Amino acid sequence: MIEVKNLYKKFGKNEVLKGIDLAIERGGIFSVLGPNGSGKTTLIKCILGMVLPDSGEIFIDEKPLKNNFKYRNEIDYLPQIANFPGNLKVSELIAMIKDLRDAKATKDEELIELFKLQPFLNKKLANLSGGTKQKVNLVLAFMFDSPLIILDEPTSGLDPISHLRLKNLIFSEKEKGKTILVTSHILSFVEEIADEIVFILEGKIYFKGTIPELKSKTEQLDFEHAIASILSASYA
């Protein structure tokens, strides 16, 4: 599904990605973990074509990304910070994104129902709370039926009920055979949903595999301690 080969990227003097090699197969939930500033978001933005790598290649379904924008039709993306043009109403924003993607079948109505957004449809985006904006963000990300879904910190600002609904939504998408890429700092959330984790440390892939594999590699009994032991080893 996604193949990343020898990816390098630096911003000024700050080398963020130092040779990432990664292959993600079709189907399943993959969680990208790593400390702050390890390059998670940069990697995701490279896959989306928002950040242009210094060297290295990315293929999606065996097609290279360079000079290609149509492949983004196959990706649903949830950005980390939800900020929308304040002059627009929620319903207008949804209609606009639909129009831009020329999508025929969308499930925006189901999602609006799921996250109980009906009372906000005619409100301007500038007047919404952070959590409500995140729900709108989720509707925009999930309303198309793309085979690849990328979620950058999907849980931020959500109340417990919405959190639960989001989890069920992610599972139901997985059932359909989709590939889902999630970054999150909430380890209990990751442990619950992820089939495999990809751990990035200092711009390189430190570990890729299932959670039990990580536990045995670090000789820890629970997931949180396993992650902590990687981090303390790297800082020591």
Place this chain on the structure above:
Amino acid sequence: MLKILKYSFYDLVRSRWSYVYFLFYLLLGVVLLFLNNDLSKAVITLMNVIIILVPLIGTIFGVMYYYDSREFTELLLAQPVKRSSIFLGQYFGVATSLAMSLVIGLGLPFVFYGIFNSSAIWDFSLLLVTGAFLTFIFTALAFVIALSNENKIKGFGYAILLWLFMAVIYDGIFLMSLLYFEDYPLDKFSLAATMLNPVDLSRVLILLKLDISALLGYTGAVFQKFFGTNFGLILSSAMLAVWVIVPTFFIWRIAKRKDF
């Protein structure tokens, strides 16, 4: 690109500032025409206002719009839309809505005044066309500045400096150099120097069209000989077009290589 243009345009048309800008021109046109009652004087006053104000508003609006819609741009970048379409669409959206505020705001009072039955119609159209050109030029320059500066304050600073340079400082340097080199033949130099600044170029074009070039003395005669001809008019219009095309090309190029 047209879809992005449409949404940027709608977004701006609904914002309060477009109305303020539109009403300002409407008011200016009404006051000048109905309190003054002299059409060519009104056109000259308008020229002075347009030549300073249009570039200023174009740069400020362009920079402001770019920085304000940065998060939204990121949302668009993740959609299956070409990068160049996003930025060119936004640019044309901003520039078109500003140019429309100008043309409609000034046009309405003149239409009611009866411009269509008057001989000043061509002077007035030239005024509006150069005003629209200036809007497109300075909005494009503003987008180039904003795209190449992540820092908002720096971007604003450079934009204001650019306006100050084009509208005020350039003329100062131009005049100083004319005084300094007055022993040499300067007609070619002053023609070239005028061509290279869109603000000066617009001013000279309008002044000569108004047939008051006699006021400009010797340079006026040289300019009249050049700009008064068809060749001069075509060349200067082409120059204004180049001033739109070159920055637009830079928007396209910078957008293609930028990280978000």
